[in-house]
Amino acid sequence: MGRLFGTDGVRGRANDDLTPELALAVARAAAGVLADRDGTSRPVAVVGRDPRASGEMLEAAVVAGLSSVGAEVLRVGVQPTPAVAFLTADTGADLGVMISASHNPMPDNGIKLFSRGGHKLPDAVEAAIEHTITTQRRRTDGHRPTGTEIGRVRDLTDGGARYAEHLLSTVDQPLTGLTVVVDCAHGAAAGIAPEVYRRAGATVHVIGGEPDGWNINDGIGSTHLGPLIEAVHAHGADLGIAHDGDADRCLAVAADGEQVDGDAILAVCALGLKERGALREDTVVATVMSNLGFHHTMRRAGIAVQTTAVGDRYVLEALRRGELSLGGEQSGHLVFLDHATTGDGLLTALALLGRMKSTGASLAELASVVERLPQVLVNVPVRDRIAVVESDAVADAVNAAEAELGEDGRVLLRPSGTEQLVRVMIEAPTQAQADEVARRLAEVVAAVR
Template sequence: MARLFGTDGVRGTANLELTAEIALELSVAAAHVLGEAGAFGASRRPVALVGRDTRASGEFLEAAVVAGLASAGVNVVRLGVIPTPGVAHLVGHLDADLGVMLSASHNPMPDNGIKFFARGGVKLDDTIEDAIEQRMDEVWLRPTGAGVGRVIDDPGAIEAYVAHLVASLGADASLEGLTVVVDCANGAACLTALAAFDAQGATVVPLHAEPDGLNINDNCGSTHMASLQAAVLEHGADLGIALDGDADRCLAVDHTGEVVDGDQILAILALAMREQGTLHSDTVVATVMSNLGFLNAMRDAGVHVDQTKVGDRYVLEAMNANGFTLGGEQSGHVIMSEFATTGDGVLTALHLAARMARTRHTLRDLAAVVTRLPQVLVNVPNVNKARAGIDPVVNAAVSAESRALGRNGRVLLRPSGTEPLVRVMVEADTAERAMEVAQRLAEVVRDRLSLEPAR
């Protein structure tokens, strides 16, 4: 049987792969496993916080999760609609024992997901997730009477999260004079993002901030930037912010309508934090997919880049292992560990705007520190991905192309985690050259590693 947990919780089409029954069983198992792991104090009943994004399916899934936790003897606090990083923060802030977020992030509306946070607001490691899966089908002793958990609503807890976001900027960080268009993706940050920017004095133009349960991520947010680009130009704004459905990622648009990606945002924040003395070991953590332009910019600025496998969980692991204070991905997941245990799109956006306000530079000027190289990605399906890094002919071809590109380009072969597929990524000084190299290498990979019999 396939593993239920993926790279970021449990996801699937709501009411098809991800049913109310699964949500209930997962919650019961999580309560038992985390309790046995010592997460719950013996002197009091455990407490769980439950939040969700704006998907219609979140309503019935929330009911199932709450029922499962309470039936296992856990007191439940329903937070309502709130960003994923808001749940993570409040688990620590309110000294809760665990948190549950119902969201499928940037995925389309029919999907949903369940993410768990342990005490302190940290994501579960693989061993805990595996233990939860194993406990789902086991018989358990049900509490009765006063032993069952109680359920309360605390929508006011969101105010504490917004206060935390604002406080992270420091007492003298005003955003007065900045006009900011905030695309909330009709998702979980519709209240928190607008409130945080407004509290700091920015002129806020809301965009896609009218969720109806069905329109989350629908041609809006960080995966669909065109309407934000148009709105920035229409309102003459200084900055556009694009969040995703659960607001754990952030991309931006400058005053000319140009997109500023996660690599550029990471570079801007890295230089700001180094000036402030808060960039631990003058190091930023990024993935192997970060653009070579970002790597070159950080090298030239004297900032070391610690690269990990693709995925914010690997970025976070490297940060936690070494005490690094900043990490992120090209997609806009940015982790500022002084203030958050996970990627937080609103937090990132506020600190980006604050950098603009403090330096009195446009976002375009700040982002110019990174000269992005054209990047081409070619997928080669139906191949033996396990041999991608050991086949001598493939390795020789990669080495030859890499030498030819020199400092003006880069080659990366990345096996898929779930399919018999190899991704060929090439960066070069022109898009045409990047495509030529990628296609040549894709042909080598296809010829050498094909799973189909030769004709």
């Protein structure tokens, strides 16, 4: 078996790469690795999913796998990923399982795992789960619970309400006077995000709020901002909020249609926390994908930046290690460690709205503090991500690009952790130069066989 876990859990085409059999095996193995109880009580697992149709099938397999090893299952149904993380901690469960492929197209699905406390797994724990799965496949014997030892399943009917109350507890003042369009991507945010923003005091208009199992992320959501821009203009809204399929990320659109990415949102929130004396160590955590302009903005504000690999779990690890309070990604995953253990799109949106309310400034004004260097990101489909990484031709092309840009730009080549893609990112003094360097490097990557 090859590497099972990617950047964010197990992901693949549902019923092809990610089969019910694999989902059952992952659940059984995860329960064994994460539920380190003393044997006197049953392990407890929280299970949630996004609305895509294959989630029903995979949820059944995960629940079967967990109960077959004696775990008690708290099924929360369709909920955002951060809700599952929160409820894992809130219920004192041993593990949490979220069935979602996040921003990926509907045919894909995935399994995200949380340990006790609602934390994503470090590499060593993922490796232990993979090893356990391999061992399970080789063995045909061994004890299985029977009779009263088999785990039971019940629905945690107030899970969504508990998560909503948690979100609203972070709001310092009513958001009255703000009009927002929220794009729920026909995903897990549809059932909760509009309600939370309304209860916080904002006037809310909704698009992408009618999931049918098939339409998640389909031309809408955080990877397709066009419909949100149109809706913000149509309603004369102060801003638009875009979530992805499982609502762990948040991007925004200003009243004039300007797109506001995770770097800008992170900067706005960091400056707000620093102003209140709540940004621990005057430090924020970002990933290698963050624009150089973000780094310049933070430096001018007296805020240090720690840089990690891509993935909100790496951001979280740095936050916990340094006892820091805020970190995030350009893609819109922000982690507010005082309130959450993973990226939370709804929490991020509330923080952004709160900053607008407290300052009286527009989103465009707040986001303007980040002077972005021209940046190009090209997703290059490849046959073999590892072959690209090991290619001498690619290495030579990267070295040539870095020499051309010098200290005025940046080159980043990163294999996707979830898809057969290599991401080519270029920052340069001018857009034309960034476009040209990215084009040349993408051609070299695409030619690798």
